Amino acid sequence: MTLAAIPGETLARRLQEATPDAVVEWDDAAVWVRPEAMASVAAFLHDDPDIDFAFLNAISAIDFVEHFELVYHLMSLAKEHTGVVRSRVYGREEPTAASVVNVWKGADFQEREIWDLMGIRFTGHPNMKRIMLWEGFDGHPLRKDFL
Amino acid sequence: MTIRTEPMTVNVGPQHPSTHGVFRVRITFDGEDIVEVEPVLGYLHRGTEKLAEERNYVQVVTLTDRLDYTSSMINNQAYCLAVEQLLGIEPPPRGKYLRTLAAELQRIASHLIAVGFFVQELGAFGTPLMYTFRSRERILDLFEMLCGARITVSYMRPGGVFSDAPTDFWPALDQFLDDFEGELEEIENLLLNNEILMVRTRGVSPLPADVAINCSVSGPVLRASGINWDWRKMAPYDAYDQVEFDVPVGNTGDNYDRFWVRMQEVRQSLRIVRQCIAQIEPGPVRLELPMVLRAEPGAEAYGRVEASKGELGFFLVSDGGVSPYRCKIRSPSLINLTITEHLLLGWKLADMIVSLGSVDINMGEVDR
Numbered sequence: 001m002t003l004a005a006i007p008g009e010t011l012a013r014r015l016q017e018a019t020p021d022a023v024v025e026w027d028d029a030a031v032w033v034r035p036e037a038m039a040s041v042a043a044f045l046h047d048d049p050d051i052d053f054a055f056l057n058a059i060s061a062i063d064f065v066e067h068f069e070l071v072y073h074l075m076s077l078a079k080e081h082t083g084v085v086r087s088r089v090y091g092r093e094e095p096t097a098a099s100v101v102n103v104w105k106g107a108d109f110q111e112r113e114i115w116d117l118m119g120i121r122f123t124g125h126p127n128m129k130r131i132m133l134w135e136g137f138d139g140h141p142l143r144k145d146f147l
Numbered sequence: 148m149t150i151r152t153e154p155m156t157v158n159v160g161p162q163h164p165s166t167h168g169v170f171r172v173r174i175t176f177d178g179e180d181i182v183e184v185e186p187v188l189g190y191l192h193r194g195t196e197k198l199a200e201e202r203n204y205v206q207v208v209t210l211t212d213r214l215d216y217t218s219s220m221i222n223n224q225a226y227c228l229a230v231e232q233l234l235g236i237e238p239p240p241r242g243k244y245l246r247t248l249a250a251e252l253q254r255i256a257s258h259l260i261a262v263g264f265f266v267q268e269l270g271a272f273g274t275p276l277m278y279t280f281r282s283r284e285r286i287l288d289l290f291e292m293l294c295g296a297r298i299t300v301s302y303m304r305p306g307g308v309f310s311d312a313p314t315d316f317w318p319a320l321d322q323f324l325d326d327f328e329g330e331l332e333e334i335e336n337l338l339l340n341n342e343i344l345m346v347r348t349r350g351v352s353p354l355p356a357d358v359a360i361n362c363s364v365s366g367p368v369l370r371a372s373g374i375n376w377d378w379r380k381m382a383p384y385d386a387y388d389q390v391e392f393d394v395p396v397g398n399t400g401d402n403y404d405r406f407w408v409r410m411q412e413v414r415q416s417l418r419i420v421r422q423c424i425a426q427i428e429p430g431p432v433r434l435e436l437p438m439v440l441r442a443e444p445g446a447e448a449y450g451r452v453e454a455s456k457g458e459l460g461f462f463l464v465s466d467g468g469v470s471p472y473r474c475k476i477r478s479p480s481l482i483n484l485t486i487t488e489h490l491l492l493g494w495k496l497a498d499m500i501v502s503l504g505s506v507d508i509n510m511g512e513v514d515r
Contacts, residue, residue, distance in 0.1 A: 003382045056451075058477035060462045070463065073449060073477075077360065077376055106363025106485055109188075113481075117196075132189035132514060139392050141197055
């Protein structure tokens with residue numbers, strides 16, 4: 001792998017200046033932010049000329065049972081570097097995170113898929129409907145308690 | 148004099164010969180003009196990510212065949228790279244070369260399908276498709292020699308490939324490359340400067356670079372919009388750092404550019420295959436690994452490749468067990484569909500099928 005990865009600490013430091021209270025913690029590979037702050041975090045990472053995360057590679061959702069985790073793989077085409085932003089979402093009844101679709105249109109289908117299969121709602125998404133399964137399907141199959 | 152029209156909503160698909168599988172798009176027309184577009188997905192959803200949580204690391208390889216079934220080799224490769232990253236292992240050099248070679252043959256096969264159907268959708272029924280399928284068939288024959296299967300190959304394994312190529316594979320491959328050189332020239336002569344094709348596709352449904360980036364578009368569609376980004380160059384895997392090739396880049400991202408980029412990539416893939424044949428050395432093709440693999444608890448890996456449709460990624464999370472705790476598939480076909488609305492709105496009915504064809508989606512991968 002030749003593409004440089006921005007350390008979580010660098011991202012955390014920049015985010016603490018721009019969006020206070022958003023950052024939860026960080027390690028070498030990623031920075032954790034609060035799910036409700038995700039929209040402003042996304043806007044900053046996208047617009048900042050040094051970070052320049054213009055491209056959203058993937059959003060993944062993981063069910064760790066005591067919480068859900070969202071993982072955003074990001075990159076800059078111009079600067080040729082990558083970065084990872086993560087967010088822990090608590091609660092199993094109505095877990096919610098802020099949608100990043102206004103920053104990256106590429107999040108549209110991915111957020112709908114996460115709602116459909118993992119049951120995390122994204123506030124601010126213009127079309128928060130199921131995408132793979134039909135409306136009225138009972139449950140979210142990728143959750144660990146769905147058997 | 149203008150004719151009074153009123154909007155009409157039409158369902159295209161899911162059972163439609165030109166939607167590349169069971170893709171459905173609800174389109175509202177005003178006369179011939181497209182005014183509203185809504186893609187409807189999920190008809191081929193099989194829950195691959197959930198199924199992967201119930202199988203061990205090696206067994207998941209068979210599931211990846213069934214994602215984009217026109218480029219199974221590349222799916223195998225992406226998944227195996229992710230597992231190798233998770234375990235911190237690297238296949239032996241011969242294994243890497245065999246993978247690169249198989250993946251490039253697969254890319255040729257996949258692009259031949261894309262180009263063949265694209266021209267078919269322009270109204271050239273049958274003939275061009277037969278030209279491209281003639282060559283693709285030979286590649287599938289080669290795959291059969293490698294692993295006994297043509298579509299659901301499962302040829303690659305974490306740590307290398309399932310077995311070395313049989314001795315009669317190499318002369319058969321040489322024969323194919325010699326024949327294909329002429330066959331490709333024939334296809335190029337027929338299509339690249341074909342006047343009807345150019346009139347129908349040039350300037351139609353252009354995709355500006357900034358829209359492509361914002362919509363997370365990848366692969367030939369991104370490069371057609373003028374962005375030089377190829378994961379084989381940006382983060383070389385397997386033997387791609389040992390071979391030379393160019394990255395063809397389009398201009399305006401119209402339907403013609405998307406078609407043109409794929410045609411050029413076939414040539415580059417041929418170059419890579421020839422270099423692999425020249426460079427490959429005898430040796431083991433697969434690491435000695437336990438039958439059942441286990442990764443460290445909490446280990447994570449995001450393995451990605453430049454698949455025939457774009458960036459194919461596998462995000463694996465381990466809990467120390469024999470199967471992945473989570474296996475997320477970043478599918479290029481699904482995310483490339485984000486631009487459907489942008490491509491179709493304002494264009495005519497006759498261009499709709501062609502524009503969808505120019506994106507080259509595969510429903511096995513969109514729905515997973």
